[in-house]
Amino acid sequence: MKGNEQCAVFRHMRDGTEQDWAIIGGEIGPFAKGLPGRLLDHLQLLDGDFGGFPVDRLTHSLQTATLAHQDGQDEEYVVCALLHDIGDTLGSYNHADVAAVLLEPFVSGENHWMIQHHGIFQGYYFFHHMGMDRNLRDRYRDVPELFKRTAHFCEKYDAAAFDPDAETLPLEFFEPMVRRVFAEPKRTLYKAAFEKIGRVSFRTTLRGNGRENFTRAQEDSDLGLLLLTLQTAHG
Template structure:
């Protein structure tokens, strides 16, 4: 079989879906390469800062590593702005959805909320509420997100900071994004069919 025969999904057979699943599984193995390529493309996005978006991402990850963060949080710092091109108004959620199958829920939640928490540094200059994040103040991962933004995100626009190159972080990217998706060893007992992570993403405990 080279292609399925159905023209509507409801007409597919078990054999056809097993065939497609094998293709999709093989394609998914290329995810680390696509993540790295997407990071490289950040070199050409969003002008106006003293560093490129790629340099900002690399610097965030470099700072995270220097502070003793684990591999999941380092990779999260690296990819936290990967959605800027395709999701400029919800880039946090875009990045979180990419990370979700491979990291613990805390990391996913922090990345999902980092755009809101980052508003603390500038929203008041644009007529917004810099403290809007405080509706989540009782969430167990609130401080983790505050620290992510304060120590790594908002601080990483310095062209003179000794930032490590993408090649340095490549092995970490490959390790995280080559994991079995939704493996309970990494993400706990949440699976695609459960809503615990979705509840966490919404800001609820």
Template sequence: MKKVNFTEMKNGTKEDYMFLDKLEKEYVGETADRILGFLSRMTSTLEGYKISRLEHSLQSATRAYKNKESEEMVVACLLHDIGDELAPLNHSEYAATVLKPYVSEKTHWIIEKHGEFQMYYYAHHLGADRFMREKYKEHKYYQATVDFCEKYDQCSFDPNYKSMSLKDFEPMVRNIFSRKPYSHY
């Protein structure tokens, strides 16, 4: 396989960068494949729960799908916890960053903030502030994030819930990640 000629970026030529740009565009086009592969391996994360992180994600996305949410929101539900594996202390921001080029400002904000909003359900048991989300009370997406947590996240830990399969969501993931990236925020 052809390689660039430089060992320091400052020495790269236009030909080098045109070559790399072509390869990068191909790589970006395969993002959905990598995401689906990553999701499929989320079967043994975070001990203690009754279900895997994959099942939690499938339940969340299934609930959104059955509630006739947009394809964008269904995929956001599916991916909202992908950061748990590599960024457990800021998983929401991680997931939001992955989604950001392909989703609206609203969906990005919901996913970015959902971790803080989820604390409403458990923080008081750990001596923390369950009302941390109140600092966003005046934000235009506050209620949408409360609703996301209530309808799709906090309720999706049920081993008896019948989820759709990852294969069912594959076309939606491919569609979202084949979009022209948003540039308005």
């Protein structure tokens, strides 16, 4: 026990019991619901961080999302635009990968790929000034639709979002979008594995060449441990 909090008692995972994991499972849901707030808090760490750019990183993020929104992109895309550089603080050498990992459970495969690769695609506009190959993005021309999508994101929104005089919507405008997009994951290994109440329905999603079929599971004990069945059918 830590204060009034009930905790599992194992010292090694192999010794964990159903009761231990029911306790842990009971904490997952409430904690996960706080993810949008934690993302918004972390995004605000970019405020005042210019890194030599014409605008600070928060303004750049907001301006990227503003441009996407004003151009008629859907809510999920706009949230991707907002969070595309959230990895700058902890991923100084791979910021695009950090953002993509955070977004992956909640967005389409196309949007995930776009954010994961935007760091290379944006290099078209400046790599040559740093002794690098600006055409590094050409290695991905064998996936033309993803190439076109990511190049468009960088040209129209990311690379264009460094104007201190441009209209930039505040973070409060985008907050409801973030909360909706991150309300429920589309795919994750742990989805609803430890929810305590009721009946849970899982979405069917397509990913790569496989289909993830998440079946319904009912509460099967007074501890509230739900069984999650993951079936993968290829073809």
